[in-house]
Amino acid sequence: MPYAITVNGKKHTVDVEDDTPLLWVLRDTIGLVGPKFGCGGGFCGACTVHLEGTAVRSCQIQISKVGAKAVTTIEGVDASAIGRKVQKAWIDHDVIQCGYCQAGQIMSATALLTKTPQPSDADIDRAMVGNICRCATYVRIKSAIRQAAGLTPELTTPPAPLQIAVRSSTSAKGA
Amino acid sequence: MADDASFAPTRRTLLKTGAAAGGGLFLSWGLDAQGAATAKASAASLNAYVSIAPSGAITILSKNPECGQGVMTMLPMVIAEELDADWSKVTIKEAMLDVDKFGFQSAGGSNSARFNYDPLRRVGAAGKQMLIEAAATTWKVPASECTAAMSVVTHGPSGRKLSYGKLASKAARIPAPDVKTVALKDPKDFKIVGQSARGFDSPKVIKGEPLFGIDTRLPGMLYAVFVKCPVHGGTLKSAKLDAVLASPGVKKAFTVKGNGEFNGLADGVAIVADSWWRAQKAKAKLEVEWDEGPTAGQSSAQYAATSERLGPGPGQKVFHKDGDADAALARSAKVLKASYSYPFIAHATLEPQNCTAQFKDGKLEIWAPSQRPKPGLDLLTKALNISASDVTIHITRMGGGFGRRLMADFMIESAWIAREMNGPPVKLVHDRPADLGHDFYRPGGFHHLTAGIDDKGKIIAWKDHFVTYSDRNDPTKPAFACEASAVDPPARLVPDVTVEVSMMPMGFATGPLRAPRYNAIAFVYQSFVDELAHAAGRDPLEVQLELLGPPRVLPGSAEDAVDVGRLRAVLVKAAEMSGWGKTDLPARTGMGIAAYACMHGYFAEVARVHVAQTGAVKVEKMWVACDVGDTLINPTGALNQVQGGVIDGLGHALNAAVTFDKGRPVQTNFDSYPLIRMPAAPDVEVAFLMTDNPLSGLGEPALPPALPALCNAIFAATGVRIRSLPIDTKLLKA
Numbered sequence: 026m027p028y029a030i031t032v033n034g035k036k037h038t039v040d041v042e043d044d045t046p047l048l049w050v051l052r053d054t055i056g057l058v059g060p061k062f063g064c065g066g067g068f069c070g071a072c073t074v075h076l077e078g079t080a081v082r083s084c085q086i087q088i089s090k091v092g093a094k095a096v097t098t099i100e101g102v103d104a105s106a107i108g109r110k111v112q113k114a115w116i117d118h119d120v121i122q123c124g125y126c127q128a129g130q131i132m133s134a135t136a137l138l139t140k141t142p143q144p145s146d147a148d149i150d151r152a153m154v155g156n157i158c159r160c161a162t163y164v165r166i167k168s169a170i171r172q173a174a175g176l177t178p179e180l181t182t183p184p185a186p187l188q189i190a191v192r193s194s195t196s197a198k199g200a
Numbered sequence: 201m202a203d204d205a206s207f208a209p210t211r212r213t214l215l216k217t218g219a220a221a222g223g224g225l226f227l228s229w230g231l232d233a234q235g236a237a238t239a240k241a242s243a244a245s246l247n248a249y250v251s252i253a254p255s256g257a258i259t260i261l262s263k264n265p266e267c268g269q270g271v272m273t274m275l276p277m278v279i280a281e282e283l284d285a286d287w288s289k290v291t292i293k294e295a296m297l298d299v300d301k302f303g304f305q306s307a308g309g310s311n312s313a314r315f316n317y318d319p320l321r322r323v324g325a326a327g328k329q330m331l332i333e334a335a336a337t338t339w340k341v342p343a344s345e346c347t348a349a350m351s352v353v354t355h356g357p358s359g360r361k362l363s364y365g366k367l368a369s370k371a372a373r374i375p376a377p378d379v380k381t382v383a384l385k386d387p388k389d390f391k392i393v394g395q396s397a398r399g400f401d402s403p404k405v406i407k408g409e410p411l412f413g414i415d416t417r418l419p420g421m422l423y424a425v426f427v428k429c430p431v432h433g434g435t436l437k438s439a440k441l442d443a444v445l446a447s448p449g450v451k452k453a454f455t456v457k458g459n460g461e462f463n464g465l466a467d468g469v470a471i472v473a474d475s476w477w478r479a480q481k482a483k484a485k486l487e488v489e490w491d492e493g494p495t496a497g498q499s500s501a502q503y504a505a506t507s508e509r510l511g512p513g514p515g516q517k518v519f520h521k522d523g524d525a526d527a528a529l530a531r532s533a534k535v536l537k538a539s540y541s542y543p544f545i546a547h548a549t550l551e552p553q554n555c556t557a558q559f560k561d562g563k564l565e566i567w568a569p570s571q572r573p574k575p576g577l578d579l580l581t582k583a584l585n586i587s588a589s590d591v592t593i594h595i596t597r598m599g600g601g602f603g604r605r606l607m608a609d610f611m612i613e614s615a616w617i618a619r620e621m622n623g624p625p626v627k628l629v630h631d632r633p634a635d636l637g638h639d640f641y642r643p644g645g646f647h648h649l650t651a652g653i654d655d656k657g658k659i660i661a662w663k664d665h666f667v668t669y670s671d672r673n674d675p676t677k678p679a680f681a682c683e684a685s686a687v688d689p690p691a692r693l694v695p696d697v698t699v700e701v702s703m704m705p706m707g708f709a710t711g712p713l714r715a716p717r718y719n720a721i722a723f724v725y726q727s728f729v730d731e732l733a734h735a736a737g738r739d740p741l742e743v744q745l746e747l748l749g750p751p752r753v754l755p756g757s758a759e760d761a762v763d764v765g766r767l768r769a770v771l772v773k774a775a776e777m778s779g780w781g782k783t784d785l786p787a788r789t790g791m792g793i794a795a796y797a798c799m800h801g802y803f804a805e806v807a808r809v810h811v812a813q814t815g816a817v818k819v820e821k822m823w824v825a826c827d828v829g830d831t832l833i834n835p836t837g838a839l840n841q842v843q844g845g846v847i848d849g850l851g852h853a854l855n856a857a858v859t860f861d862k863g864r865p866v867q868t869n870f871d872s873y874p875l876i877r878m879p880a881a882p883d884v885e886v887a888f889l890m891t892d893n894p895l896s897g898l899g900e901p902a903l904p905p906a907l908p909a910l911c912n913a914i915f916a917a918t919g920v921r922i923r924s925l926p927i928d929t930k931l932l933k934a
């Protein structure tokens with residue numbers, strides 16, 4: 026049956042079964058493929074979107090439950106100043122390896138900083154625990170969130186500057 | 201690149217990652233480079249990789265598949281360096297599969313940097329020579345009076361300048377020079393290689409643009425699921441498709457007779473619908489009967505019981521023997537016995553296995569998230585009995601590989617389904633249970649170890665009875681990725697070593713996973729060395745260095761040669777970075793050290809952990825010293841690979857296990873197969889030791905030492921030795 030939903034400020038009418046997860050409506054019906062399919066069980070966070078500003082797993086939300094609530098996906102996160110800051114921090118820190126999880130990571134981070142502009146490390150852990158990064162770029166993700174929040178990144182990333190610290194003439198090849 | 205570095209006096213330079221915030225030293229991209237408004241039809245091609253538009257926009261193709269290892273950015277940096285390109289004007293595009301043009305296109309073995317560095321330097325240098333010749337011809341001056349920098353050729357005597365954009369069409373008509381003899385730059389003049397460049401596609405990733413195989417969208421595309429027997433190797437007896445066909449949106453459902461190969465086509469049922477969710481829902485209505493085959497009787501418990509029974513006895517065969525380990529054990533002051541084991545684990549790429557294919561007018565076009573598309577193509581043409589000339593393969597970005605996408609099963613399945621549909625493009629997507637249930641698992645294994653130390657605490661004897669798995673079709677051969685190796689340490693380090701092997705039947709698909717074999721062996725070997733050090737009452741670092749002995753190259757093939765001096769150096773450095781030997785650690789806090797050399801990379805790692813009274817393990821910090829030769833092509837990418845690899849390794853140790861019951865994988869999703877998450881991920885401090893050795897890759901070798909470093913730290917914190925993975929925190933309760 027037809028459902029009217031608002032995604033990134035734009036209205037869409039979609040004709041799908043009522044139990045269709047929002048994720049698949051976004052990806053296959055509307056064509057917004059930024060939210061990713063990772064597990065289909067709400068365990069990995071790759072499909073994270075905002076529902077009225079709250080980070081939710083779109084694979085766990087049936088289209089019939091969305092109603093008039095505003096949906097924001099990674100494609101629309103730059104409408105908010107915080108979203109843009111988070112995106113910029115991701116680039117500044119060169120966070121991305123494969124990149125598959127990063128849309129979900131950015132959505133969770135943006136939701137966190139919108140509610141908690143100055144998060145503690147524990148706040149960051151709590152907000153991000155639902156987002157798996159299989160490449161394990163967690164050091165940079167955390168540091169990027171701290172930058173977006175205006176906190177001093179305290180971790181050993183970002184990678185620049187690289188410095189030449191020691192020179193020695195000992196042979197590494199040996200005899 | 202010079203392969204005779206051994207003649208040169210080695211200058212070792214330590215490149216340490218800074219703690220300062222902010223970028224500042226990144227190479228920057230121009231606006232042009234990120235957008236679509238770049239080299240178009242008017243661009244001139246200098247060679248297979250490089251084309252330059254009149255605007256000066258340069259497009260460089262990246263030959264190898266990108267699965268998160270950063271190769272898409274890194275390899276074009278090498279070309280751009282020798283081309284003397286203005287990096288801010290460079291756009292990168294993924295090459296199509298075309299091995300005649302690009303050579304082997306693969307993401308595996310940490311080999312992209314190693315195999316392509318020199319050839320791609322030559323590609324860039326040849327392009328530059330053509331641009332210089334074009335300028336010299338225009339000015340009617342000798343090419344030797346012209347130089348190139350930042351996409352501009354300058355005539356020294358007159359000061360005249362011409363941009364690459366203006367020269368490109370003329371340069372493209374000049375015969376290409378011989379790449380073998382083309383002049384290369386002195387690395388001290390490098391402007392791009394050795395600087396940090398952010399991932400080229402990252403600005404698209406943060407906007408959610410379609411990049412991955414699973415994002416492929418084509419006009420009129422249909423969606424498929426493919427149901428296989430839950431027991432590997434099982435065959436289809438019968439399927440009732442009426443309810444499936446009546447399900448909303450279903451276009452077709454049909455049975456597939458496979459070819460019996462794991463890395464091929466399994467028996468199954470394909471369901472094709474107008475949306476993936478509808479295909480997935482229809483699957484629930486499928487009634488199917490399988491012949492589960494012999495694997496249905498197998499379980500992890502049975503494997504462990506078999507190992508326990510076989511372990512104490514002699515192996516079915518002596519696989520490797522140096523000296524006389526029994527005699528050396530007899531003269532040892534102390535003998536230790538321990539059994540180590542590690543489980544099957546899954547690759548669990550976050551992007552589930554998927555592939556899109558279209559079969560139309562006898563031609564197949566395929567969008568493959570594949571680490572090794574050419575072998576995939578070969579298997580596919582065989583399975584479908586189709587000519588390779590009728591197949592076009594697009595290489596897509598991958599949401600992780602880790603070795604899973606070296607396989608071609610998903611390519612063959614999607615091609616088969618697309619041919620059956622004959623016309624519309626079809627995207628096959630496996631759900632997570634299907635992805636986990638039909639992985640090519642990193643095989644588990646059992647090592648029953650006996651070692652002897654002399655009265656000074658030196659390791660003088662080592663015996664390993666390795667209990668592993670035989671091939672399902674040939675019980676005399678090990679299953680894929682279940683092999684022992686004669687060069688695994690401490691062979692070549694301890695004079696008296698025996699490795700015996702026993703095999704048991706195992707019917708699951710297995711395969712390489714990030715740092716294959718090393719990811720398991722390093723845990724066993726480096727944990728037991730630590731155990732022996734403690735048994736001798738000695739400092740583990742001291743024992744490690746003694747075991748390695750003086751700097752020398754251990755004999756072996758080019759792939760197996762290990763430079764002991766390099767391994768010693770990273771051990772010493774990691775110890776120094778971490779403050780190894782500290783005695784004032786808080787209660788139930790400990791540090792562990794481990795090192796391993798594989799894939800031409802040398803890694804030493806120190807873990808500092810705290811173990812709570814509950815047994816919960818918190819890794820507080822990891823220190824890593826590594827040596828991957830004389831060049832880091834893209835330092836930011838290099839550091840990212842090391843940090844990710846180390847944390848991935850910690851995740852293996854803390855969480856990862858696939859177990860089998862009644863021939864079925866028990867774990868179905870990330871609730872039962874947990875992956876490491878942010879709160880468990882420590883800070884990872886990395887130092888790169890730069891040595892005069894040929895550069896090598898970074899996708900894998902950081903991973904193996906992380907596991908034993910962690911387990912050795914747990915022993916230091918609690919006195920409990922972890923001999924079986926994943927770590928059972930119940931054993932660590934106070």
